[in-house]
Structures are given as C-alpha cells and as structure tokens.
Amino acid sequence: MVFTSLKFILFITATVIIYFLFPKKYRWVWLLLSSYFFYLSASIKYGVFLVFSTAVTFSAAVLMEKLTEKADISSLSKEERKQAKKRLQKRKKLIVAFAVILNFAVLFLIKYYNFTVLNISALAGVFGIEFSPVLSSLLLPVGISFYTFQVTGYVIDVYRGISGAERNFFKYALFVSYFPQIMQGPIGRFSQLSETLYYGHAFEYERMTRGIQRMMFGFFEKLVIADRLAIAVDTVWAQYSSYGRIELILACIFYAIQIYADFAGYMDIALGASEIMGIRLSENFKAPYFSASVPEFWRRWHITLGSWFRDYLFYPVMRSGWCSKLGKFIKEKFGKKLSGKVTTVIALMCVWFFTGMWHGASWHYIIWGVYYGILIILSTLLAPVFDGFVQKHSIDRSKPLYKSVQILKTFALVCLGYIFFRSTGMTQAFGIIGRIFSVSAPLNSPAGIGLDKADLLVALIAVAVLIITDIYRAKEVDIREAVAAKPLVLRWAVYFILLFSVIIFGVYGPGYSSSSFIYFQF
Amino acid sequence: MNIKLQRIIKAAAFMLIFCLLFSGATYILRNKNEANIVLPFYDEPKNTLDVIFIGSSHVMCSVYPMELYDRYGIASYVFASSAQLLPQSYYQLKEALRYQTPKMIVLDVSGVIYDTKISTAEYAHVQIDNMSFSPVKYQAIWDLFDSGSRTEYIFNIVRFHSRWKELGKNDFLPIKSITKGSYVSTDCTPCSPNREISTDDKTAMYPTAEKYLRMMIELCREKGIEVMLFNAPAVEEHESLPRCNAVNDIAQEYSINYIDLNMRYREINFDPATDYRDPWHCNAKGALKVTAFLGYFIKANYSIPDRRGDDKYSFWDSQLKEYRSQYEY
Numbered sequence: 001m002v003f004t005s006l007k008f009i010l011f012i013t014a015t016v017i018i019y020f021l022f023p024k025k026y027r028w029v030w031l032l033l034s035s036y037f038f039y040l041s042a043s044i045k046y047g048v049f050l051v052f053s054t055a056v057t058f059s060a061a062v063l064m065e066k067l068t069e070k071a072d073i074s075s076l077s078k079e080e081r082k083q084a085k086k087r088l089q090k091r092k093k094l095i096v097a098f099a100v101i102l103n104f105a106v107l108f109l110i111k112y113y114n115f116t117v118l119n120i121s122a123l124a125g126v127f128g129i130e131f132s133p134v135l136s137s138l139l140l141p142v143g144i145s146f147y148t149f150q151v152t153g154y155v156i157d158v159y160r161g162i163s164g165a166e167r168n169f170f171k172y173a174l175f176v177s178y179f180p181q182i183m184q185g186p187i188g189r190f191s192q193l194s195e196t197l198y199y200g201h202a203f204e205y206e207r208m209t210r211g212i213q214r215m216m217f218g219f220f221e222k223l224v225i226a227d228r229l230a231i232a233v234d235t236v237w238a239q240y241s242s243y244g245r246i247e248l249i250l251a252c253i254f255y256a257i258q259i260y261a262d263f264a265g266y267m268d269i270a271l272g273a274s275e276i277m278g279i280r281l282s283e284n285f286k287a288p289y290f291s292a293s294v295p296e297f298w299r300r301w302h303i304t305l306g307s308w309f310r311d312y313l314f315y316p317v318m319r320s321g322w323c324s325k326l327g328k329f330i331k332e333k334f335g336k337k338l339s340g341k342v343t344t345v346i347a348l349m350c351v352w353f354f355t356g357m358w359h360g361a362s363w364h365y366i367i368w369g370v371y372y373g374i375l376i377i378l379s380t381l382l383a384p385v386f387d388g389f390v391q392k393h394s395i396d397r398s399k400p401l402y403k404s405v406q407i408l409k410t411f412a413l414v415c416l417g418y419i420f421f422r423s424t425g426m427t428q429a430f431g432i433i434g435r436i437f438s439v440s441a442p443l444n445s446p447a448g449i450g451l452d453k454a455d456l457l458v459a460l461i462a463v464a465v466l467i468i469t470d471i472y473r474a475k476e477v478d479i480r481e482a483v484a485a486k487p488l489v490l491r492w493a494v495y496f497i498l499l500f501s502v503i504i505f506g507v508y509g510p511g512y513s514s515s516s517f518i519y520f521q522f
Numbered sequence: 523m524n525i526k527l528q529r530i531i532k533a534a535a536f537m538l539i540f541c542l543l544f545s546g547a548t549y550i551l552r553n554k555n556e557a558n559i560v561l562p563f564y565d566e567p568k569n570t571l572d573v574i575f576i577g578s579s580h581v582m583c584s585v586y587p588m589e590l591y592d593r594y595g596i597a598s599y600v601f602a603s604s605a606q607l608l609p610q611s612y613y614q615l616k617e618a619l620r621y622q623t624p625k626m627i628v629l630d631v632s633g634v635i636y637d638t639k640i641s642t643a644e645y646a647h648v649q650i651d652n653m654s655f656s657p658v659k660y661q662a663i664w665d666l667f668d669s670g671s672r673t674e675y676i677f678n679i680v681r682f683h684s685r686w687k688e689l690g691k692n693d694f695l696p697i698k699s700i701t702k703g704s705y706v707s708t709d710c711t712p713c714s715p716n717r718e719i720s721t722d723d724k725t726a727m728y729p730t731a732e733k734y735l736r737m738m739i740e741l742c743r744e745k746g747i748e749v750m751l752f753n754a755p756a757v758e759e760h761e762s763l764p765r766c767n768a769v770n771d772i773a774q775e776y777s778i779n780y781i782d783l784n785m786r787y788r789e790i791n792f793d794p795a796t797d798y799r800d801p802w803h804c805n806a807k808g809a810l811k812v813t814a815f816l817g818y819f820i821k822a823n824y825s826i827p828d829r830r831g832d833d834k835y836s837f838w839d840s841q842l843k844e845y846r847s848q849y850e851y
Contacts, residue, residue, distance in 0.1 A: 006673050006680075205529050454687045492536065496543060504547060509680040510643065510671075 001041050003269045004222055004508060011038065012215075012273050015179075016208075019277050024200030031174055031197070031277075038179035039143075046141035049110070050177060053103055057151040058172045060099035061158040061165035064092045096159040100152045107148045110138050115361035143183040145358055147176055149308050154190045156312055163190045171198055178279075180270035184263070186284040186304040193281070201278025213480050214272030216498050217469070221265030223506030224462045228455060229258040231507070235450030237422060240432050244444035248436050251449070252415040255422050257463055260289065263302070287474035292406035294375045294413055305358070309351045317347040341381065348380075349373050359421070364429055368420035375413060458505050548679045550693050551686065552651055556603055558699040560652035563601050564621065570835070571622045572826050573598035576615050576738075577630020577752075578606040579705070583803035584754035584783075584812040585628075587702035588845045591838055594817040595828030600703030603652060605645035607633040608734040613662035615738050617653055619745065626748040626824055628816070629738055631769050631780070635762045637728035639666045643674075643681075650675045700845045708806050708851050713757045713794040716784055724767035732772070739776050748824050751780040754812060755787045757794065757801035779823065783812060790815045806851030 001008050015034045022030045040047050071088045108116075117133035124131060154175070157163040166172040175194060176182070236243050236251035243251070267284045274281050288301035298306050317323055323343050331339035349370070356369015389395075395402060416433075423429035435441045451459065472479040483491050559582065573596055575581045582602045590596040601618045603610075608631070615627065640646040646666065653659040663675045674680040685693075727735075735751075742749040751773050753766050766782055773780035783790065790811045797808030804812060820826055829835040 006677075452687070492539070495536075496539070499540070500543065500547060503544070503679060504551070504683050504686050506683070509683065510674055 020203045027200040028198045035177040035179040049141045054176045057155045065165040099155045112361045146185045149187050180273045186282045196279045208276050211272045211276030218265045218268030219502045221261040226258045226262035227507035228459050229254040232449040232451045244442040246444040256415050287470040290474045314347050314351050364420045551682045555648045558697050561697050562699050569623045573626045574624045575600040575628045577602045579604040580632040580754040581630035582705045584809045586704045586813045589813045590817045595830040597829045603649040605641040608731045609639040612734045616658045628750045634731045635765045651678050707799045709799045711800045713798045715794045723764045725764040727768045753782040755783045
C-alpha cells in the first residue's frame with residue numbers, strides 16, 4: 001500500500017476515525033492491528049521476518065532485564081560484587097550480541113548474500129578458481145533495513161541501560177511495526193517513541209488540521225516534484241551517452257531534488273499522519289541542501305540513520321578494545337595528535353562503508369558511502385588548514401556570500417555523490433562523470449529530456465515552493481503556524497492551491513506509470 | 523456560537539468548496555469525446571422518448587433520430603458510445619430506463635463478435651464518463667472493471683488530470699448537440715461488399731456477449747418494452763458474419779425481430795461504394811437508407827405513435843428546424 005495511493009488515503013482515514021473511537025487505554029491495540037494490516041497487505045510472507053525480529057529482540061531485552069533484576073548483589077562483598085557485575089555484564093553482552101547478530105544475519109542472508117557470494121566467486125575467478133555459487137531467491141521484505149536498525153538499536157539501548165525492556169510483547173510489536181514508519185523510517189528510538197505511541201491521545205481539531213496539512217505537503221513533494229523530475233532523470237540516465245554536459249549536470253541536480261522531495265515527502269506524510277493521532281515521530285530532515293559543509297549535510301539529511309550509525313557503530317568502534325590498542329600504539333610511536341586522528345578515520349570509514357552498504361548490496365552504493373567517508377574525513381583533517389586560510393585572507397564567515405558559496409559547494413559535492421547512488425553500476429556512474437568532465441563531450445544535445453516546457457515550468461514553480469518552505473524549516477519557523485495566522489480566505493486559498501496542485505499537476509494515474517518511493521527498496 | 527459548532531461549520535464549508543472545485547476540475551479536465559452526442563440525452567424531457575437505440579458507434583452513425591421524426595413521427599434517441607460492447611450496453615440500457623419509459627428498445631448487437639466486457643480503457647471511459655452519477659454507473663464500474671482500475675472510472679480525474687497541458691476552449695464551454703445521439707458525417711470511403719453467406723452459416727456466440735444480450739432482452743420484457751435486435755451495415759471481418767448470424771437463434775427463442783443489414787443491405791439499396799464513411803460506419807447517405815428502412819419497419823411492426831403535430835412534442839419541430847439549418851447531407 002503506497003502512501004500516494006487512494007487505498008492508503010482510505011486506510012489512513014479509517015484508521016484515524018477508529019483510533020479515536022477506541023477506548024483511550026486500548027488505542028495502541030488498534031494501532032498494532034492496523035500496522036500489521038498495512039504491512040501484511042504488501043505480502044503475508046514478509047510478516048514472518050517481522051515477527052521473528054520482533055520476537056528475538058523482545059525476548060533478548062526482557063531476558064537482560066530479568067538477569068539484572070535477579071542479580072542480588074547487596075549481600076556480597078565489594079570484590080564479589082565487582083565479579084558478579086562483571087559476570088552479569090558478560091551474560092548481557094552475550095544476549096545482546098546474539099540478538100544483534102541474529103537480526104543482522106537475517107538481513108545479510110536476504111539482502112547481501114547474493115552480492116557477497118558473487119563477489120567471492122569473481123575474486124576466486126581471478127585466482128583461477130572457478131565455481132558457480134548457489135544464489136538465494138528470497139525477496140527483500142519491505143522496510144527490513146529500517147526495522148532491523150530500529151530493533152537492534154532497542155536491544156543495545158536496553159543493554160546499555162538507556163531504555164527499560166518493554167514487557168508487553170504486543171506493545172513492543174507496535175513499536176517495531178508502527179505503519180507510518182516501518183517502510184522508510186524514521187528509525188525510532190524506544191525511549192522517545194514508546195511514550196507517544198502507547199498513550200491514548202485525545203482528538204484535537206487543530207492537531208488534525210496540522211497533520212493533514214503536513215500530509216498534503218508530502219503528497220505535493222512526492223507527486224508534483226519528485227515524480228515529475230524523475231521522468232527527466234530516468235530519461236537522461238537511461239541514455240546518458242547521448243546527452244551533453246548541460247543535460248547531465250541538470251539531471252544530477254534534478255536527481256538531488258527528486259530524492260529529497262521523494263524521501264522528505266514520505267516523511268511529511270508519515271509524520272503528518274502520526275500527528276493527526278497525536279503521535280510524534282523524529283524529524284528526519286532539516287533543510288539539508290542549505291548545509292554549508294558535507295558533515296553538516298549529514299546532520300540534516302536522514303537524521304535518524306546518521307544518529308543510529310553514530311550511536312551504534314561510530315562510538316562503539318572508537319571505544320572498542322582493538323581501536324584503543326591501536327590508538328595507544330600510534331600514540332606511543334607518533335604522538336597523541338595522530339593517534340586521535342587515525343582512530344577517528346577508522347571509525348568514520350566503518351560508518352560510511354556500512355552507510356553505503358545499508359542502501360543496497362551493490363558496489364555503487366558502497367563507493368557512494370566511501371565517497372562521503374573520504375569527504376568527511378578530509379573536511380575534518382583539513383579544517384585547521386581552511387581555518388588558517390580564512391584567517392589569513394580575513395574572510396568574513398558571517399557574510400551571506402561566503403555562506404552561499406559554501407552551500408553551493410556542498411550541494412555540488414552531494415550531486416556528484418548522487419551519480420554513484422543513482423547509477424545502476426560503476427560503469428554507468430563513471431560513464432556519466434567522465435562525460436560531464438570531458439572536454440570532447442558536447443555541451444548539450446538535441447534529444448529531449450522527457451519533460452516539455454509546461455512540465456518544466458510546473459517543476460520550477462514547485463521547487464521554488466519547496467525552497468521557500470525549506471528556508472522556513474532552516475530558520476525553525478513553523479510555516480503551518482504562519483499560514484494559520486493569516487485571514488481565513490487567504491489561508492484557505494493556500495490550502496486549496498496546494499490540494500489542487502497535487503490533484504492536477506501530480507504525476508499519478510494511468511497517464512503516468514506508477515512509481516514507488518525511492519527508499520522503499522532499501 | 524460555541525467553538526465546536528464553528529469548527530463543524532468550517533469543516534463542512536471546506537468540504538463543500540472542495541467538492542465544487544473538484545467536480546469543476548473533473549469536468550474541465552475530462553476528455554470530452556462524444557460528450558456532445560451522449561450528454562444531451564439527459565436534457566430530453568422525462569418519459570418523452572418512444573424508441574431508444576442502444577449500442578456502439580455502428581448505430582450512432584447509421585440511425586438519425588431527426589429523420590425518423592421527420593418522416594415517421596418517431597420520437598427516438600441513439601444512446602450509444604463508440605466500441606460499446608454488450609456488457610456495457612446492458613448498463614447503458616439501465617441508465618436510459620432511469621430517465622425514459624420507451625415503448626421500444628433497439629439493441630445494436632455488433633458487439634457479439636467480442637468476448638470481453640469492454641474493448642479498451644479509452645473507449646470504456648467514453649461510455650462511463652458520459653453517464654450521470656447514479657447507482658447504475660457504479661454497478662457498471664463494479665461489474666465491467668477489475669479492482670485495480672475502478673478508481674479511474676469513479677474519479678476520472680485520475681486518468682485525465684494530465685490534460686491540463688492540452689485544455690482548449692471547448693473544455694470550458696457547455697456541451698450542446700441537436701443530433702439526438704447520432705454522429706452525422708458526409709465523408710466517404712468506397713468499400714467492397716461483404717462476402718455472401720447463408721443464414722445457416724453461424725458460429726456460436728461468446729458466453730459473455732450472450733449472457734448480457736439475454737439480460738437486456740429480459741430486462742425489457744420485465745418492463746413491458748418491445749425489443750428489436752439490429753446490426754448496422756459494416757464491412758465485417760471474415761468471422762463476424764457467422765457470429766452475428768447466431769443472434770438469430772436468440773431472436774427466435776424470445777420471438778423478437780433481428781435485422782442484420784449486413785445480410786440484407788441489398789434490400790435497402792445500400793451501396794458499399796458510396797455509403798460508408800469508413801469500413802465500419804455509414805455516412806449520411808448510408809444512414810438515410812438505414813434510417814428510412816428502420817422507420818418503415820418499426821412503423822409496420824410495432825405500435826409506436828406518430829408524435830408530429832402533438833403539442834407535447836412541439837419542441838421536436840423547432841429542434842428539427844435547427845437541425846436542418848446545421849446539417850446538410
């Protein structure tokens with residue numbers, strides 16, 4: 001059930017109405033039922049993996065908490081207490097490791113097994129060892145990358161004592177399967193989500209209207225902007241060798257806007273739908289294309305994925321025994337400064353390798369991740385050099401021109417990265433980059449990019465609207481409140497224009513081939 | 523006024539404005555194919571039509587109700603749409619009977635050569651989009667289309683919203699026509715005559731076509747309406763004639779008339795070299811011959827009143843005048 005389908009609109013309408021008709025105490029039960037209905041409507045088979053992940057992490061968390069409760073160390077001596085604590089920690093570590101490994105094993109088997117064995121086979125071929133690997137035909141359950149991260153984050157939080165274990169299996173099942181977020185996130189944290197999810201929220205008129213407005217804007221982003229630009233992007237990418245540099249650069253920019261409008265549009269629909277029921281989900285974007293640096297971009301783009309990697313991969317790698325040992329070794333040999341830098345670089349490369357891999361089992365995703373890793377490492381390592389340069393030339397960092405140049409530089413780097421991301425393989429990615437930077441390639445081509453002037457005009461106006469709303473978002477001004485403060489005629493005009501822009505200018509229906517959200521595949 | 527009531531009124535007003543804008547946008551954006559032929563049916567005064575022709579473009583191009591009135595005083599309408607198959611015709615008939623209580627229904631059976639419920643989505647839209655909002659329309663949508671495509675017929679803006687780029691003056695003007703459902707054309711494509719076959723040369727009807735043909739006949743019987751089956755001249759494909767011949771069995775079974783002018787075109791001096799607009803449709807010259815024959819046959823075999831001179835039907839006279847001033851053939 002795609003968010004932009006009529007089925008979903010009917011589903012969300014029914015879900016919201018019944019939610020508020022349910023006794024407050026049991027409203028979460030209704031959410032669980034509708035979430036499972038939503039998820040299983042994609043495929044009943046997918047449910048097996050979801051239930052498995054839910055059951056494993058639920059049991060692991062409860063077991064860890066029970067072990068902690070059982071461990072009565074008050075009567076023990078200080079030394080014995082220390083030993084008992086150590087033993088407990090070890091047992092908990094085993095449990096959390098078991099739960100995390102089991103979940104990632106499932107993800108690996110489904111998502112990465114074929115990629116891995118094919119690469120091993122290719123590598124073996126280089127050494128003259130020929131074998132044809134047995135390939136898996138398992139279909140990728142929708143949302144598995146998202147909910148696997150959410151459940152593993154949860155057990156690690158319980159292990160760390162950040163969250164208590166949820167003792168009600170069904171309540172926990174709702175945390176994992178909550179329909180607005182299961183397919184594409186935001187990747188929720190139990191400590192933040194549980195309270196808002198299980199609480200029986202009362203109906204609030206203002207909140208409902210705000211939620212609907214946010215959903216409408218999500219539809220606008222997805223159907224008017226993302227899916228319209230996708231037509232041009234798909235056309236140029238499919239036959240990149242027949243296009244000139246201008247069209248290729250334009251396609252990269254279009255793709256950057258497309259993927260943002262697509263993903264942020266989904267988020268606005270998910271967060272808006274939740275807001276109607278009083279449920280607050282984490283924000284996943286904060287006007288990312290207004291970032292002045294690549295690290296800042298990643299703090300404002302897919303925020304919940306970035307924070308997951310920070311908390312559950314970057315810090316654990318930094319604090320791991322082997323990394324500390326390596327740091328110590330470098331510190332002794334080359335000094336403290338380098339030691340810190342090397343461990344950070346290692347941790348960052350791990351994060352960005354896996355960020356790339358998380359997006360898909362393909363080298364172009366890995367390269368895309370590594371590309372960001374290199375950019376972020378360079379910007380961290382070269383920060384003092386830049387600072388020195390800025391000081392030496394007395395550049396005023398607060399000036400709008402400086403900021404604009406930084407924003408444009410970041411956007412250009414992001415667009416370059418998207419070439420790897422959007423391409424179907426490395427040949428295509430390098431083919432496009434090669435053409436963009438090749439002097440012999442034509443500047444432009446007579447071939448159309450799939451959008452006529454009227455469509456381009458609509459796209460241009462819609463993107464201008466997106467930029468304006470992002471300026472508000474960047475300034476943390478609530479645009480919905482600003483519109484709500486206007487006189488009734490004016491604000492209704494805004495709502496109707498938005499609504500009918502989606503209905504008339506949206507790319508949907510038999511006139512267009514239907515497209516799903518980009519992040520569905522991850 | 524308390525805040526709750528205020529909000530309810532506001533929400534209702536918002537919904538009302540939305541519905542008005544939505545129906546306006548739907549109307550403007552929709553494809554207007556054949557709307558000028560079909561929609562005036564709804565402007566006919568209730569229960570004034572004595573004969574209604576139901577079917578496809580075959581009947582739309584070969585029967586001119588204005589001529590039937592002028593020559594025989596028959597008040598009729600061709601309530602048809604292009605490539606309309608028999609299952610679609612069943613709902614077209616039901617829709618017609620919501621507004622009129624005709625004495626006679628003439629069913630175009632050219633659709634018997636197809637085994638499907640519709641021909642293409644585009645043609646199905648022509649029929650469904652020109653139907654008024656009624657339970658019959660939704661019954662038709664439910665029955666004729668699979669679950670994946672019903673939405674675009676319930677809300678045709680789903681299909682046609684992309685027409686915003688190609689809107690013209692006609693999309694904003696009210697739809698008018700004086701032809702009473704017929705398509706008048708003076709174009710000519712010389713065609714060869716159909717091959718000769720005997721009435722015994724027949725191929726069994728397709729189950730879907732037969733089912734809906736029977737349903738239509740039985741519906742008319744239930745309502746005490748005379749039914750006649752009809753097939754207009756068309757340069758048929760090789761296997762079509764035997765398939766149409768099978769309709770004779772149904773006609774005999776129900777003791778109703780079936781006129782297949784593909785078999786009897788010589789009787790009406792129909793000349794394939796001059797009377798076709800294209801190989802499937804009559805032009806005005808052909809249509810006059812078909813209409814004259816049908817008028818004669820209906821008058822001779824059914825008790826259909828002559829409405830000429832009837833005060834209640836004086837509007838037909840003024841419409842005929844306008845028709846004559848607009849069409850010359």
